[in-house]
Amino acid sequence: MANPKQPSPPNSPPQTGGDDALVLDRVAQRVQPPSLFQVVLLNDDFTPMEFVVFVIQEYFNKDRDTATQIMLKIHLEGKAVCGVFPRDIANTKAEQVSAQARDAGHPLQCVVEPAPEL
16 A cells, blocks of 8 residues: 655645756845925015024924024025925925914915925
């Protein structure tokens, strides 16, 4: 009487004999970094300069001197970039700045734009 064939364990690769072995090559995948967006504050004639400096310090982690320079650029040129972030973070920061300005009764506007490619 012949020995019965033993079933292979579940989830095991099929048994092949000899030179039928299958070899898979590893394919490297490149993941693109996220697109970056810049948060831009726009000038208006009503928002106090000190409030703009406060917002830049609070939401963009700038020191007082840097925040003052950015505020002056907004005042003189009409707008200035406060920071560059991935899309979700940029949108969140813009919403936070707009909410803070609204709560304080100021018409300060903050927009998100695609950052130029380097």
